[in-house]
Amino acid sequence: MHDKYVYTGKPTNLKQTLTHPVVIGGGPVGLVLALSLQQSGVPVTVLEAQQPGAMYGDGRALALSYGTRQVLEQLGVWHQLESTVTAIETIHVSQQKGFGRALLKAGEHQLPALGYVVSYGALMQALDARITETKSGIEVCYQVPVQQLQVDAIAAEVTFQTATAASSEILVTPLAVIADGGRSLEAIPGLIRETKHYGHDALVGLVQSELPHRNMAYERFTPYGPMALLPNGEQFSLVWTGEQAYIDQIAALDDDAFLQALHQAFGDRVGKFLQIGKRGRFPLKLSKLEQTFPAHCVVIGNAAQTMHPVAGQGFNVGIRDAMALAKNIASTTAAEWGAAHRLTEYHQSRARDTSRGLLFTDFLVNVFSNDLIGVGLLRGAGLGALSLLPVARRFLVNKMSYGS
Structure with a gap:
């Protein structure tokens, strides 16, 4: 369906059913998930709204924990x-x-x-370089902003528009992973986010x-x-x-x-x-998304939780989300990817780390900022x-x- 790295689109409506996960968002968290899945032999398609290399000049500083370094070493990054x-x-x-x-x-x-x-830009270059080194298993599609995501009891349908196609196209997947920092969440009805400004x-x-x-x-x-x-x-x-x-x-x-x-x-x-x-x-702000999908869709990284930057927790929590989800997917058969009981296990595995990270940063702000x-x-x-x-x-x- 795609070139390996750049999706060129087709001038007609297309609805294609995939048998592997689709990751919405080609930032660091989405690419870490993709690389980890590839290492486990799980194919993955990544949809990224921006052009290749668009973030290479981004000078924002990221604080990587030692645990994140170990993840990047494991992935060859x-x-x-x-x-x-x-x-x-x-x-x-x-x-x-x-x-x-x-x-x-x-x-x-x-x-x-x-x-x-x-x-941020240097990290993106390193992740992209590592993906380029991979021979198969990761398909990154650029300039494909997601327009709509529909989730039902059977699968998730991701609707997107390419730069060259005359109409929208749809991918049907057993598991859609939202890892774009929350940019696509407005297209999804019924999501609830608890936010403290x-x-x-x-x-x-x-x-x-x-x-x-x-x-x-x-x-x-x-x-x-x-x-x-x-x-x-x-x-x-x-x-x-x-x-x-x-x-x-x-x-x-x-x-x-x-x-x-x-x-x-x-x-x-x-x-x-x-x-x-x-x-x-x-x-x-501090915010946490209520995970309302029983099956076939999961939200990770900053799209799932946003923390105060004190103590540098947020980005590293998102990397741990990606690795835990990759382990969850790789440890089951393809027939169960996106199944409700598998996503329940994932959420349970991340609940302690996420909630403690939110409480820890909020505590520091409240006690040390007055x-x-x-x-x-x-x-x-x-x-x-x-x-x-x-x-x-x-x-x-x-x-x-x-x-x-």
């Missing part, structure tokens, strides 16, 4: 990516206007790094500091919201969160005033801030305990690395 990542060997946690700090060190936990920072925005950008980062990441809790500096090449990736009105003020500053404000909020740990690149911002009387003392005591108790540090590192 890490060697393509390794030269572009920056290792996080130490995490420094502190609070503004209060005592207490904690250091998490990779060596203390027998890890080469606590995590890694890479651009924090009323906060995140301001992001690359900053150059006077002192080298020494592979140390910083998590700084302020009365306005958490801020993070992640080592990224020779610079830091900044994530500065706060109430929307506060971020409005910060975003309106010219570069010199912005760097001064950043230094005032962060302190002297890396010296003066010398330069800020292009700044971006996005609203922060200036109520007495809360600062509790924060300081918590950071002091984390500094003194190896068991507490091990728990936190395991949570960040593996979701356990």
